[in-house]
Amino acid sequence: MQHRIVVLGAGYTGATAAGRLAKRLHSEDVAITLVNADTDFVERVRLHQLAAGQDLTPRPLAEMLAGTDVALKQAKVTAVDVDAKTVTVTAPGTGTEELAYDSLVYALGSGWNTQGVPGTAEHAHEIASRPGALRLRERLAGMTAGDSVVVVGGGLTGLEAATEIAEARPELSVALAVRGELGDWLSPKGRAYLRKAVDRLGIAVHENASVATVEADRVTTAAGDSLPAAATVWTTGFAVHPIARATALEVTETGQIVVDETMRSVSHPDVYAVGDAAMAMGPGDKPLRMSCASGTPMAWLAADSLAARLTGGKLPKNTIHYLNQCISLGRKDGLIQFVTADDRAKDSALTGRFAARYKELICKAAAWGVANPTLGVPTRRHRTLTRPAQPVRTEAGATA
Template identity: 75%
Template structure:
């Protein structure tokens, strides 16, 4: 019998994991299914570009998975029963079904997080998804010169959104609201360059501001200030897909699946979680942040661990670490902040046009890695050596 591996979600991590598993394992021994609601790969790290009117290259999974042996199931996941080892789906035509698995790779990722702030869901825009970016694109295109656009959130997503909008639409009054200080997790050099770029683009920065409400034409803050906003872009972090929390998997309070160093669930050894859906510990015993910088190495780790356990190979032990934070500041400027293994900024930073080119290469490399997830792997597909038509018993979870 073939060992049934199902990968849920075809973002960066899910697609990479599926392709890497296809290379690691022999298709006669493994039935590998990738479940995703959309037929095309979405470059999530470019949604701010899509929002300002730039067109992105189509990347259909039919082409990307051709010849790999991975079966694509176009369907929306509606539930996971980890005790029965079954996934409930609704297909593109509205039909329902159930998929049984022996090993599950959970990579459903995350969406925007309204943080429970009143008015966000009704009035704010998000760029955590393609539909959200397209809605914002249409709204921005309809704005007249001089109208105010406010981006809320001082993380990487907020910085990229504010600078992209300001560069693409210099006729708009773009502002940025951050809860702390601008770039307070960057080095002195990084913060200085960030202020210089924002100033050059005419972006007004509101620091140490907590937004407590969003209306159609403004936001209100904790100190009673009203900031005008014909459009509010909400970029205050991500919330994971709610399905995992509804299962018997061990999850955090935020719904992330708790995993070990091989991305294997600590409660269900036949389940692996990768990307934003996983709570994995990194260097310094700190949780890995939601990002491609965490998710892609985690996908490699999970795929290699699954293959090793099925074939009797060596289980990977290399820990995931960070090297830099890459921030695009429009199409002509960028900031590469170098960091320690546990993601703390160091003095070194790359800025300017060279940093923008570096970030562009990172984005292209991430998309290329989805289509070519086997870089550096041996060309020979390995046959399953164990009697592994079913996953190892729970007692082997500590192996």
């Protein structure tokens, strides 16, 4: 009997984990099913480009995973029962069904986080998802010279969104509202260059401006300042998918699954969690931040750990650490901030066109890695040591 591995979510982490498992394990021993609501792979790190009006190259998951023996199932995950080891999904045309698993890789990721600010859900735009980026794209396309765009949030996503929109649509009035100071986590060189870039693009920066309410035509800060906004783009962080919180898994207050150093759930050892869905500790005993830079090595580690446990191999060592933070500032400008292993800014940074090319290579490498998930490891498939018996599930849902 094949060991059934179900992977939930085909973003960078889920697709990478599924492909890597398929390359590491023998297809006679395991059946790997990758569940995703869409048939295309979404390059989340490029969604600010999509929102600004650029067309991205379609990346069908079936083509990216060709030859891996991964069964791709287009369906929306609606529930997970970690005690019964089942996942409930809704598929187009076939309705609701139940998938049984022996091992589960949970990679449902995250979406935008309104932070509970009044009016945000009703009036703001998000670029944490492809539908959200397309809605913003449509809104921007209907705007005319002088119309105002306010990007709320001064993290990587906010900086990339503001600079991309300002470069693509110089006739618009683009503003950036940040809670602290602009780029306050960067090195002095990085902060100075970022300031120069936003000034060059004509972006008005409102520092120490915590947004308290969002309306259809403006945002209001906690200090009472009103910023006109024909379109508000909300980029103040991410909220994890809510399904994990509804399970018996041990999760944090934010709903992230608590995992050990091999990305395995501390409460349910047959469940692995990767990417934004997982609370994993990195260098300096600090939580890994929600990012592709964290998620991809987490997927490698989870896949290698699961494969090792199934084949009796040696568990891999957790060596996840950070090297840099890559920020695109439009298509021809960028900032590469080098960081310590635990993600603190160093004095050195790359800037300008070379940094933009560097960031572009990073984006291409991230997508390439999904289709080539065995970077740095042997591709020989190993046989599993055990093949657990599987319950037979009847139409009524009972087991025999």
